[in-house]
Amino acid sequence: MPSAARKRDLPTIPDVAGRAGVSTATAARALGGYGSVSATARQRVLDAATELGYRTNAAARSMITGQTRTLGMVVADIENTFFAQVTRGFTDVARAAGFDVILVNTDERIESERAALTVLQQRRVDGIAVTPASSTSSEHLRAAHDTGAALVLIDRRVRALAVDTVTVNNRAAARTLVEHLIAAGHRRIGLVSGIADVVGEPAGHRHITTVDDRLAGYRQALTAHDVAFRPELVCLGDFHRDAARANTVTLLGRPDPPTALFATDSTIALGVLEGIRDLNLRVPDDVSVAAFDDADWMNVVRPPLTVVAQPVYDLGAEAARLLTARVLGHDGPPVRRVLPTRLIVRGSIAAPAAVRRGRSS
Amino acid sequence: MPSAARKRDLPTIPDVAGRAGVSTATAARALGGYGSVSATARQRVLDAATELGYRTNAAARSMITGQTRTLGMVVADIENTFFAQVTRGFTDVARAAGFDVILVNTDERIESERAALTVLQQRRVDGIAVTPASSTSSEHLRAAHDTGAALVLIDRRVRALAVDTVTVNNRAAARTLVEHLIAAGHRRIGLVSGIADVVGEPAGHRHITTVDDRLAGYRQALTAHDVAFRPELVCLGDFHRDAARANTVTLLGRPDPPTALFATDSTIALGVLEGIRDLNLRVPDDVSVAAFDDADWMNVVRPPLTVVAQPVYDLGAEAARLLTARVLGHDGPPVRRVLPTRLIVRGSIAAPAAVRRGRSS
């Protein structure tokens, strides 16, 4: 006997069929809910199955049907509330449609993402949802798609991939938020964002569309209002709060510090607030703060944060809808779903001190 | 052709074997990494596999081996940071050991939990981790365990089930925290907690061990310091912030309101802070606050919250270690792992106003 724990043998269709006194085919039909079975036969089979504690063997079934009723969900980090909410939306809809979900974290590492895709292919999942770690490295995604798995991209786009996508208009949303800052009188607006370079790829490129787009929106807002773009006010670290905290301290320590800070997601916002506190500065008196994503705690900090909220749960839910539709046979050109965002004005923005003192910038 | 999307046929072992010019057995051995294969044969097979884009069919393999290399993770709600962190710890260790994880949310509903267990049995997962929705309804857990799936309980115990468990000492931790409150001079301490009754079970019972234990710790602390236990200061709602918020407003609206509030988890703490704000009260001047779980935002609110921190990630990680060990053949009596907690004193606790004014209670 091998060292592996012996999985007790569960009853099989022949077992059930025998007990019910019918053929395996009839038992299978009753159990599987397909074909036609007389009411009496069905009942006998179902009773026998219950008595025996029969459980369909999903692997055996999927070998024949070619479907696993399983979906893959590939995210950077489930500990991040954004991904947790996306995943919740995704699993809720998937489950309602009869699909189970295998969850994989990549930590933004393209290598992990590749490995994840391989595993999911081995499992022959019917579909895969990905928040891609790179907008340029996509051969592994295409390969998985080519082998027949439905594919949907969430939150981030991949230009070279013509598949269903669920995003928000990050550029427009960021622009709106920054314009709000400008309207309050800010001219020096710092941007603290996530990853610039993807681990495993050549440095010096911004590879995640959300970062690119939010940065683009930021620049658009500045340009539209004749505010100079200063590269030194843009800090790209990673998606963890500590980097954001350090970047914030650096930014605010400049001789000519920004009067407002734009955090491009809620985790970064946490770091930004910590950095501000490290310097014993106050929001919004010393520095205004605006962020992307409306996390649950943002209305509890003092002052509450002005944010652009995005429908995070729906991002995942809609992705699952698209994906299950494809799996169930829907055919058609790639769908690009763009969900609406909403500006929520709260107390974290004030006019810069200079303006308040009457010295218009 | 059926309406279902056709999954392109991936190459199989015969395909690879043919291209490599060996038998299917040899190809399978090389691909599966078992038995003995000559170096040359192995290389030819591996090359052929790469050229063909061969991917092992996990279902076919597991039909024979009896192992799926899949684990189930059943949590109440992945959106809750606690479960998200647990899940991260769990998946990290599982992945490192070569196991994939199927995630299921139950929303604390025992019915969902039963359904989840059934699904996981159908998939013949090798092991299941559960944060059980009830400490008493456990037949479905036992049933799954009896059919051969390894089982580990996380965070919450189930008395009637002799399986591996990873928890913290909730009673001791709660007691420590409440004693800290008492030491600060508090005598009327409100407790705001999660679910009391489990959906789908008769009302009037508290069925989740974490709630029970934290409440027990609270009472122990009171008793040990001759503080009267007042049932009306204990509010059991559900695990969502809105209930906690409402309960907080109710508690603080009493003629004889508590001078301190104990929130039994971080989501509830959020509701407690909102409730306090609804009443325009200040922490800690008007009311002190202490909580279970050190969420990422707790150090960013003003004042930062005093908490009992538990090693949430490790709860999941250790569970995965225990589970994979069982799957890999470890045999032995159930392991009850109790991880350490830590009191983190921050600024949310002050002496009650009456004490500060010199009118000792």
Add this chain to the structure above:
DNA sequence: CTGAAAGCGCTAACAG
């Protein structure tokens, strides 16, 4: 070290 052959548990024709 390698190959042939027998299934794992189930579904899918195909007869009856």
Add this chain to the structure above:
DNA sequence: CTGTTAGCGCTTTCAG
């Protein structure tokens, strides 16, 4: 409506 018969793709004896 029901039963018989092939396999799905892989691993595993068992020979050679």
